[in-house]
Amino acid sequence: MSIKRDKAQVLWREYFPDFDYYKPKTVNEALELLNKLKNDHAIVLAGATCLSRNFRARKFEVKHVIDLKGIPELRGIKYAEGEGLRIGPVTTFHEILKSEAIRKKYTALWEAAKQYGDFELKFRATIGGNIAKSSPQNDSSPPLLVHKATLTLASVEGVREVPINEFFTGVTENVLAPNEIITSINVPEPPENSRSGYIKFRRSAEDRAVVGVAALVSNPGDRSKRIIRLAYASIAKTPVYVKEAEEIFRKEGDINSLIDEAINAAYKYVDLPIGHGKRGQDLRASKEYRMHLVRVGTKAILKKLIEGVEVF
C-alpha cells in the first residue's frame, strides 16, 4: 500500500506544482480572495481541462488556486421567453447539451457543445473556462458572437457588462482584469423566425477547430426583415465576428451572390499565425486551406439554415 501511495505522490509532484487550494462558497468570497492574492500568482479554476495541462507544463508560476465550482450562483442555465438566456460560467458542455431551450433557441451553441471535445471532456469543461481561456479555436465563441451575447464581469470594485465581441484582444488574451471573473453569460432572445447553427472542421474527434463557422439566419426570403450573421473560430488571433455580413445581406440581389460577397468579407479577417505556429503558419492548417474551409463551411451552414439542406 505504501508503495502505491509513494507512486501517487511522485506522479502528483510530476503533474502539479505546490499550491494552496481554496474553494469559496459565494462569489463575494471568491472575489475577496482573488483581490487579496492577485499579485501573488493566484488563478481561478473551473473544469481544469486547460489549467491541469498548464500546471504540468509549468507554463506559469502558481501559488494559489481558487476553485469556482463550489459556488452555486455560478452554475446553471435559465431561459425566459422574451428575456433570453443566462448561463452560469461553471456550467459544463454536458449541461448545455441537456438544455432543450438551448437546443431549440440557440442551436449554434448546442451544436458547438455537441462537437466540443470528447465524451469525458464535456463532463468537466465549462463554458466560462472556454471563454476565459480566449483561444481563437474556442467552440463556444462563434455561436455566442452570432447570438450577440454579453458577459458579466465582476470584481471587488463592482460589475460591468461587456459585449462578447469586445472581450477578446489576442491569442489567449482578453479584457479581464487580474481581480475579475466572469459571473454570467447573457444571451438575448433571438430575432423572430431565426435559426442558428455551427459547423466545426477538425482533424479528429477530440481536436480543436481547424475552422469553426457559426451563422444565424432570420427571414431569409424577405429582404426588409432579413438578418444573417456570421462568426468564425480559428481563422485569426481572436474569434471573428464579420460585422460587414449584416449589411451585405440587407442589400438587394441574388442570395448566392450576397453569400459570395460575405465570404470575401470573412477572408479579410484570416490572419495567421494563430498562436505559436512555426514557419508563419498554425500547425493545424495553412492560410489557403483555412480560407477554403471558410468558403465551404459558410455555404454549407447557410444552405442548411436557409434551405434546410444538410451538406455535412
Ligand SMILES: Cc1cc2nc3c(=O)[nH]c(=O)nc-3n(C[C@H](O)[C@H](O)[C@H](O)COP(=O)(O)OP(=O)(O)OC[C@H]3O[C@@H](n4cnc5c(N)ncnc54)[C@H](O)[C@@H]3O)c2cc1C
Ligand atoms: C484534450 C483537450 C481537448 C480539447 N478540445 C477542445 C475543443 O474541442 N473545443 C474547445 O473549444 N476547447 C477544447 N479544449 C480546451 C478546453 O477544454 C476548453 O477551453 C475548456 O472549455 C476550458 O474550460 P475549463 O472549465 O476546463 O477551464 P479551466 O482549465 O479551469 O480554466 C481555463 C482558464 O479560464 C480561467 N477561468 C475559468 N473560469 C473562469 C471564470 N469564471 N472567470 C474568469 N476566468 C476563468 C482560468 O483561470 C484559466 O485561465 C480542449 C482541451 C483539451 C485538454
